[in-house]
Amino acid sequence: xxxxxxxxxxxxxxxxxxxxxxxxxxxxxxxxxxxxxxxxxxxxxxxxxxxxxxxxxxxxxxxxxxxxxxxxxxxxxxxxxxxxxxxxxxxxxxxxxxxxxxxxxxxxxxxxxxxxxxxxxxxxxxxxxxxxxxxxxxxxxxxxxxxxxxxxxxxxxxxxxxxxxxxxxxxxxxxxxxxxxxxxxxxxxxxxxxxxxxxxxxxxxxxxxxxxxxxxxxxxxxxxxxxxxxxxxxxxxxxxxxxxxxxxxxxxxxxxxxxxxxx
Amino acid sequence: xxxxxxxxxxxxxxxxxxxxxxxxxxxxxxxxxxxxxxxxxxxxxxxxxxxxxxxxxxxxxxxxxxxxxxxxxxxxxxxxxxxxxxxxxxxxxxxxxxxxxxxxxxxxxxxxxxxxxxxxxxxxxxxxxxxxxxxxxxxxxxxxxxxxxxxxxxxxxxxxxxxxxxxxxxxxxxxxxxxxxxxxxxxxxxxxxxxxxxxxxxxxxxxxxxxxxxxxxxxxxxxxxxxxxxxxxxxxxxxxxxxxxxxxxxxxxxxxxxxxxxx
DNA sequence: GCAAATTTGTTCGTATGTATT
DNA sequence: CAATACATACGAACAAATTTG
Numbered sequence: 001x002x003x004x005x006x007x008x009x010x011x012x013x014x015x016x017x018x019x020x021x022x023x024x025x026x027x028x029x030x031x032x033x034x035x036x037x038x039x040x041x042x043x044x045x046x047x048x049x050x051x052x053x054x055x056x057x058x059x060x061x062x063x064x065x066x067x068x069x070x071x072x073x074x075x076x077x078x079x080x081x082x083x084x085x086x087x088x089x090x091x092x093x094x095x096x097x098x099x100x101x102x103x104x105x106x107x108x109x110x111x112x113x114x115x116x117x118x119x120x121x122x123x124x125x126x127x128x129x130x131x132x133x134x135x136x137x138x139x140x141x142x143x144x145x146x147x148x149x150x151x152x153x154x155x156x157x158x159x160x161x162x163x164x165x166x167x168x169x170x171x172x173x174x175x176x177x178x179x180x181x182x183x184x185x186x187x188x189x190x191x192x193x194x195x196x197x198x199x200x201x202x203x204x205x206x207x208x209x210x211x212x213x214x215x216x217x218x219x220x221x222x223x224x225x226x227x228x229x230x231x232x233x234x235x236x237x238x239x240x241x242x243x244x245x246x247x248x249x250x251x252x253x254x255x256x257x258x259x260x261x262x263x
Numbered sequence: 264x265x266x267x268x269x270x271x272x273x274x275x276x277x278x279x280x281x282x283x284x285x286x287x288x289x290x291x292x293x294x295x296x297x298x299x300x301x302x303x304x305x306x307x308x309x310x311x312x313x314x315x316x317x318x319x320x321x322x323x324x325x326x327x328x329x330x331x332x333x334x335x336x337x338x339x340x341x342x343x344x345x346x347x348x349x350x351x352x353x354x355x356x357x358x359x360x361x362x363x364x365x366x367x368x369x370x371x372x373x374x375x376x377x378x379x380x381x382x383x384x385x386x387x388x389x390x391x392x393x394x395x396x397x398x399x400x401x402x403x404x405x406x407x408x409x410x411x412x413x414x415x416x417x418x419x420x421x422x423x424x425x426x427x428x429x430x431x432x433x434x435x436x437x438x439x440x441x442x443x444x445x446x447x448x449x450x451x452x453x454x455x456x457x458x459x460x461x462x463x464x465x466x467x468x469x470x471x472x473x474x475x476x477x478x479x480x481x482x483x484x485x486x487x488x489x490x491x492x493x494x495x496x497x498x499x500x501x502x503x504x505x506x507x508x509x510x511x512x513x514x515x516x517x518x519x520x521x522x523x524x525x526x
Numbered sequence: 527g528c529a530a531a532t533t534t535g536t537t538c539g540t541a542t543g544t545a546t547t
Numbered sequence: 548c549a550a551t552a553c554a555t556a557c558g559a560a561c562a563a564a565t566t567t568g
Contacts, residue, residue: 004555030533039555046534054478063565074461079512080343116458155331189377192515193547198337199480200507201318215317217462217480217505230518242462242480248340249512252455255493293552304538309553325553326546474546 009038009048017057028058028066047089054215056243069184072244075104075143079195079221080250104120109140113171115157122154125224125235133157135168137178140209148244149209153178153236159186179225189228198223199242217242269310273300276311280320280331291329304315317478319506335507338406339366342458342484343513372403376434378420380404385417388462388487388498396420400441403472410473411507416441416499422449442488445496452491462505471503480505 003011016022023107034045049066052058060066118134119127128134138152156180161166163186167174171229174181202210202218210218223236266274279285292300297308312329315321323329381389381397391397401415404492418441422428426449429438437444445451465481473481486499 006555032533043300043558051477061536061565062563063532065533067559076459080514137560161367190515192513192517194517194520195337195510195512195514197460197510197512199482215478219462226515226517230516247458247460249458249460250455251343251458251491252453252489254455254457254489269536295552306539307537310536312553323553324546325544326551328552 005038005040006044006047006051007116008049009034009040009045013048013052014055014057017052022068024068024070026068027064028068030065031077037124053213056213056216072146072164074244074246075148076248077240078248078250079197080248104143107142107146108173109142110173111171112138114138115169121222122237124233125222126154126156126232128156135160137168139173146244147241148255149240150206150240151211151236153234156235163188178234188233190225190233191228193223193225196224197247198222202239202241206239206241212241212243219245219247268301268303269307269314272297272303272308272311273314276315277318277320280315285331287331287333289331290327291331293328297333316476319476319479326492335409337507337509338411339509339511340503341511341513342460343511368408370405370408371436372405373436374434375401376432377401377433378464381412381417384485385498385500389417389418389419397417398423401438404493409507410504412503413469413472414499414501416497418497420441441497451496453488453496454491455487456486459487460510461485465502465504469502469504475504475506482510 010119011024013028022028024104028034028049030041031045031049034040034048035042038045039069049058049060051065053060057069058066059069064223112135115133116136117131118128120130122128122134123130126134134157135155136152137155138150141149141151154167155168159182160168165182165185167181168178179218183190198220199217200220201214202212202216202232206212206218207214210216212218216245219240219242221236221240223238224232225234225236274358276285276291285291290477290524291297292310294305294308294312298305301308304341312321312323315329317422318331322332333512353383377399379397379399380394383393385391385397386393389397393506397420400417400418401413403410403469404412404414410512418431421449422445423431428445428448430448430482431441442453453473462480464477464485465475469475469481470477470479473479475481482503482505484499484501486501487495488497490496
């Protein structure tokens with residue numbers, strides 16, 4: 001037994017999926033059928049299918065069966081070039097839409113605004129004292145009705161208390177963007193930002209919102225915006241499920257993309 | 264039974280790991296011990312541990328036991344700002360070392376050079392005819408002896424045949440970088456590049472090289488370099504295991520990082 | 527709307543194989 | 548070689564979700 005049986009079964013099914021014989025959305029044979037076909041026990045069949053689910057190739061639905069996953073046409077976010085707008089990653093939906101696909105419709109939830117004591121992660125990036133409070137603005141983003149990203153921005157509380165940027169506490173979407181508002185209100189200009197991209201597994205909230213498995217992967221992008229004094233003025237944390245998101249970074253002189261390179 | 268037993272067991276173990284009670288490298292109780300502790304069958308215990316493995320929290324070693332994973336101090340690659348050097352992501356080890364940690368020692372294998380018919384992925388990005396050949400230069404990269412990335416660069420075959428850049432076929436590391444060589448030899452200047460970042464599961468070769476599970480995650484970065492005419496001059500594909508790699512993108516005026524923000 | 531049939535999910539028990547100490 | 552610990556594989560029973568009649 002060079003390869004265990006459940007590996008072999010999984011590999012054959014994977015081959016049939018990648019060859020297109022089992023198209024996206026198609027139902028795999030039931031456990032009982034596979035059991036007869038491969039003359040294996042039910043547990044062995046289930047081990048094989050578990051391998052495919054862990055690769056994100058299939059999904060099982062209790063009471064229904066196992067199905068080849070429908071791959072979502074990936075959403076492509078350009079992390080560079082949003083400086084003028086001073087937006088968080090994925091915020092300028094118009095531009096992004098152009099990059100990835102034509103007819104996507106973006107939807108954003110009303111922000112959930114909170115005043116809170118920041119986590120160590122935010123303290124380090126926003127460079128505030130651990131005891132001070134910060135304003136957090138959280139939004140859920142959809143594209144074509146599909147959950148696309150979860151985003152939370154953090155601002156120093158002084159922006160409200162001594163800076164007079166009272167609208168930061170308003171639970172309303174800011175049409176011209178928060179950065180424009182802060183410039184108008186406080187003379188703060190975002191002259192640059194640093195994105196920090198990591199990957200991890202989703203927490204429970206993210207699993208539920210994105211409808212992804214506990215062992216799926218999400219990108220976590222920390223964007224720290226800097227003002228004209230080189231001081232961090234806000235930190236935005238955006239979480240993207242990796243199965244439907246990609247990123248572009250343009251540096252120097254780069255021609256516009258002529259077409260989507262995906263096969 | 265709100266939650267199945269193997270979820271509860273996994274959650275409790277996860278809690279003990281995240282609380283530091285089970286430190287990185289520490290051995291978990293054996294299956295037999297856990298079986299007695301939770302009064303569950305061996306299969307149930309194994310299901311619980313499988314959940315932790317799929318989260319990348321623990322790893323099991325046959326004949327030894329189950330151990331909390333040793334998290335590698337992440338390697339941080341800056342995707343912007345390498346324009347002058349015209350390097351592929353992670354190539355300018357000196358700079359990267361500065362960003363992430365102090366005393367890392369980079370090592371690169373000698374390139375494996377091939378002349379081949381490009382895949383559709385490369386054809387689209389390098390904008391060559393599907394029938395023409397390309398030069399590929401493949402390298403394995405290590406940091407502190409740990410496999411860090413796999414990188415393959417593709418160049419149009421004309422660079423050799425009509426451009427006279429014969430050294431492209433030499434299986435030697437180019438000290439001053441390929442981009443510098445092409446500028447000197449052919450007057451080709453890389454004036455910009457586009458990085459395309461995606462995530463996927465590793466293929467067999469990558470599993471073996473990085474010593475990662477079949478359901479782990481790797482970043483795949485496609486870098487397309489453009490010359491002064493706006494024509495793609497090379498495509499570099501770099502694969503990074505997500506458990507030990509992060510990325511930074513700087514846009515606009517950004518102060519140097521004062522310290523590593525990780526807690 | 528309900529009952530039956532189908533399908534996957536959870537849990538147990540048992541046996542044997544393989545890797546490491 | 549023996550003991551220990553995980554890996555594979557089988558069989559069985561009941562539960563939960565969904566579809567079908």
